[in-house]
Amino acid sequence: MTTTPNDTSPRAEWPLYEVFVRGKRGLNHVHVGSLHAADDTMALHHARDVYTRRNEGVSIWVVRADAITASSPDEKDPLFAPSGDKVYRHPTFYDVPADVPHM
Amino acid sequence: MSTSTDEARLEEQFEAVIARHERIEPRDWMPEGYRRTLVRQVAQHAHSEIIGMQPEGAWLTRAPSLRRKAVLLAKVQDEAGHGLYLYSACETLGVSRAELTRMLIDGRQKYSSIFNYPTLSYADVGTIGWLVDGAAICNQVPLCRTSYGPYGRAMIRVCKEESFHQRQGYELLMTMMSGTDEQRAMVQESVDRFWWPALMMFGPPDDASPNTARSLAWGIKRNTNDELRQKFVDMTVPQAERLGVTLPDPDLRWNEERGAHDFGQPDWDELTRVISGAGPCNAERIAHRRRAHEDGAWVREAASAFARATKEPGRDRAQVEQAPGSSLRDPDGRVETR
Numbered sequence: 200m201t202t203t204p205n206d207t208s209p210r211a212e213w214p215l216y217e218v219f220v221r222g223k224r225g226l227n228h229v230h231v232g233s234l235h236a237a238d239d240t241m242a243l244h245h246a247r248d249v250y251t252r253r254n255e256g257v258s259i260w261v262v263r264a265d266a267i268t269a270s271s272p273d274e275k276d277p278l279f280a281p282s283g284d285k286v287y288r289h290p291t292f293y294d295v296p297a298d299v300p301h302m
Numbered sequence: 303m304s305t306s307t308d309e310a311r312l313e314e315q316f317e318a319v320i321a322r323h324e325r326i327e328p329r330d331w332m333p334e335g336y337r338r339t340l341v342r343q344v345a346q347h348a349h350s351e352i353i354g355m356q357p358e359g360a361w362l363t364r365a366p367s368l369r370r371k372a373v374l375l376a377k378v379q380d381e382a383g384h385g386l387y388l389y390s391a392c393e394t395l396g397v398s399r400a401e402l403t404r405m406l407i408d409g410r411q412k413y414s415s416i417f418n419y420p421t422l423s424y425a426d427v428g429t430i431g432w433l434v435d436g437a438a439i440c441n442q443v444p445l446c447r448t449s450y451g452p453y454g455r456a457m458i459r460v461c462k463e464e465s466f467h468q469r470q471g472y473e474l475l476m477t478m479m480s481g482t483d484e485q486r487a488m489v490q491e492s493v494d495r496f497w498w499p500a501l502m503m504f505g506p507p508d509d510a511s512p513n514t515a516r517s518l519a520w521g522i523k524r525n526t527n528d529e530l531r532q533k534f535v536d537m538t539v540p541q542a543e544r545l546g547v548t549l550p551d552p553d554l555r556w557n558e559e560r561g562a563h564d565f566g567q568p569d570w571d572e573l574t575r576v577i578s579g580a581g582p583c584n585a586e587r588i589a590h591r592r593r594a595h596e597d598g599a600w601v602r603e604a605a606s607a608f609a610r611a612t613k614e615p616g617r618d619r620a621q622v623e624q625a626p627g628s629s630l631r632d633p634d635g636r637v638e639t640r
């Protein structure tokens with residue numbers, strides 16, 4: 200928002216919140232989008248109205264976008280490298296005869 | 303020196319992601335032209351959802367039954383939601399919501415030409431659901447695979463909700479078609495008015511749409527305007543037959559060789575006029591949006607003031623009220639002061 204002499208803080212844009220919804224019991228909260236709200240309570244109400252109009256969720260988290268720390272794309276390689284060479288973390292790494300049941 | 307090498311490397315990575323049909327995400331590097339094209343398209347799409355509430359919203363207080371009113375209310379509310387999903391996607395490209403709103407009410411960004419036509423009867427609510435939301439679905443289903451992640455995800459949410467919009471409209475028209483001669487005439491009159499503007503929703507013909515090739519190359523669009531228009535006509539013709547209405551195009555007929563319908567061209571000069579602001583309702587739509595925005599200013603300011611005033615004190619008060627055990631409460635539930 201451009202700042203003009205009249206543009207005092209009450210008119211400034213409401214902060215951005217990221218919204219996470221738990222679709223049903225047993226699932227993780229998943230990021231669904233974002234919205235603007237004046238405060239946390241309003242963010243929750245807006246999230247309910249915007250993102251769960253058809254019972255898409257049993258629980259909502261809202262978090263101010265400026266409170267999130269994210270890995271940057273430039274860091275991608277070094278940050279995720281530790282898991283890149285650990286193929287033994289995947290079940291397909293292990294040779295098991297095909298006739299072993301339930302595995 | 304190294305900057306241009308870096309940029310070339312980044313562009314190469316970007317092109318590689320597009321070539322693999324993977325998605326570009328907000329924090330990725332992207333060419334400025336890609337970003338600008340997306341901002342324009344996603345903003346225009348968001349504005350269309352928001353302005354699109356007006357033609358039907360005008361009938362909310364005059365719905366013929368409580369059932370129709372509840373349905374229309376839910377539909378119009380969905381369109382507000384679609385606008386918000388899309389604004390939220392657009393903001394990930396580095397534009398602010400306030401800026402987007404301002405560009406809409408200043409006329410610097412556009413919205414779909416279809417919403418500049420008036421709704422003259424309740425049959426129009428049905429026709430809009432059937433033809434306008436139907437055309438929107440044709441447009442939006444391939445956009446679920448658009449190359450920009452947030453836009454595609456917004457489209458998936460939107461598409462899930464659109465089929466209700468189209469079906470309620472078709473059902474409304476079916477009901478009217480099984481009514482009196484007068485009601486059937488209302489439906490036909492409405493379809494006559496909306497058919498050509500609905501075809502214009504896909505934009506100008508391919509040979510007059512210079513940006514299409516680049517949007518296709520970037521994976522922003524997945525089909526050309528004419529491809530989508532053809533698909534819409536082919537889908538709609540049997541629906542019109544089943545409904546018992548005539549589509550107002552003397553050139554419309556099945557082409558066995560092509561395995562598709564031939565159809566007439568909309569009046570492209572009319573589309574140009576409507577897009578450039580001279581449609582029947584352009585001024586009214588923008589004035590209404592501007593008024594709603596300005597009339598809501600005090601609400602936004604009050605909410606901000608409330609948020610500031612209650613921020614820390616609010617938290618403290620909530621804790622104080624929960625802290626004392628029940629023994630400290632008066633019989634009427636008031637907390638005793640110590």
Ligand SMILES: [Fe+2]
Binds near residue numbers: 351381384464
């Ligand atoms: Fe919509």
Ligand SMILES: [Fe+2]
Binds near residue numbers: 435438464467
């Ligand atoms: Fe819709």
